[in-house]
Amino acid sequence: MKKPIAFFAALLAALVAAAPSAHAENSYLQNIRLVGRFLVDGSRAAFEWPGSAIEINFDGSSLDLSLTDTGNNSMMVEVDGTVSRINLEKGRHDYHIVGTEKSGPHSVRLIRRTEAFLGATVLEDVRVNGTILPPAQKPHSLLVIGDSISTGYGVEGKDTKCGFSGDTENQYLTYAAVAARRFDADVISLAFSGKGLVQNYDGKTNATMADIYGRLLPSRTSDAPLPKSDVIIVHLGSNDYANGARPVGFVQRYLELLAALRENAPDAQIYAAIGPMLAGDDLDVALKSINEVVDKRHAEGDAKIATIQFTDPVGTPSRGCDWHPNEAGQAFMAEQLTAQIQRDLGWAQVE
Structure with missing residues (x-):
């Protein structure tokens, strides 16, 4: 495939x-x-x-x-x-x-x-x-570093039974893209299905998102400076902790990533996101690790960082191919992200 x-x-x-x-x-x-x-x-x-x-x-x-x-x-x-x-x-x-x-x-x-x-x-x-005509600049910008949830894997799938297909994948319908349009903001998605921060869904520890997020093109090893974004969403961990995996060094690798992002964007609001695909013990351990990272950043004086736990809407079918969020699931995540940005930054919606 x-x-x-x-x-x-x-x-x-x-x-x-x-x-x-x-x-x-x-x-x-x-x-x-x-x-x-x-x-x-x-x-x-x-x-x-x-x-x-x-x-x-x-x-x-x-x-x-x-x-x-x-x-x-x-x-x-x-x-x-x-x-x-x-x-x-x-x-x-x-x-x-x-x-x-x-x-x-x-x-x-x-x-x-x-x-x-x-x-x-x-x-x-x-x-x-x-x-x-001269291009029009956007007033705000979002940067996403994520996995298949952020790529829009299966968002247009009719149910959970379908596998990956470019036909049902749609980044335009992802939570970050939807939220960005509400704020008339740019969104840059450095996202790749199956990738984790320490280990990928298949258990391999090479070519993780920590290795490729800086690349101009994922297929090339050359890096380029990251854009100066107002909001950065790190949405990783679902593949690291999937199916009972407990990767060693996750917290340290996450701290290193956040330190690099903060150096590049000193004033950006950073969100460490998880959910909604993990459940049970996998979710509990992943969330505990991410909260530990955020607490350590706070202790180091970084006040502009917070955890976001994305959840499913109640009473609405919200999963597409391979249990990824469908359009309704992504829209609910967009509501959560939009509300968090408004609380933290006071941005006004345009639609």
């Missing part, structure tokens, strides 16, 4: 190697917003992390994009507030995003629904019949 990451890394290397020599300052990329982590090479921009977004404001009658993909990914498209979906085809193809009879101002966002191991997408070209 899952093709090896090495395959996609080789494909990305070939795509980037084929890029013509160009300077970014002479590119249309200077006039659009790339939200998230992108590998820019001349006039081409490759991306893998779920939720990576392309924002274009223009005054005109049509907009077309050229994208190269593995054929496994899809994107949500917002055009002047109307939301739709496009499934990307294998290879390089043109996609007609806007077409109107009369010219006028338009606001467009394309958001990657799917996660990194489904392969890189490369933005090749943007063509408008009109003029690209």
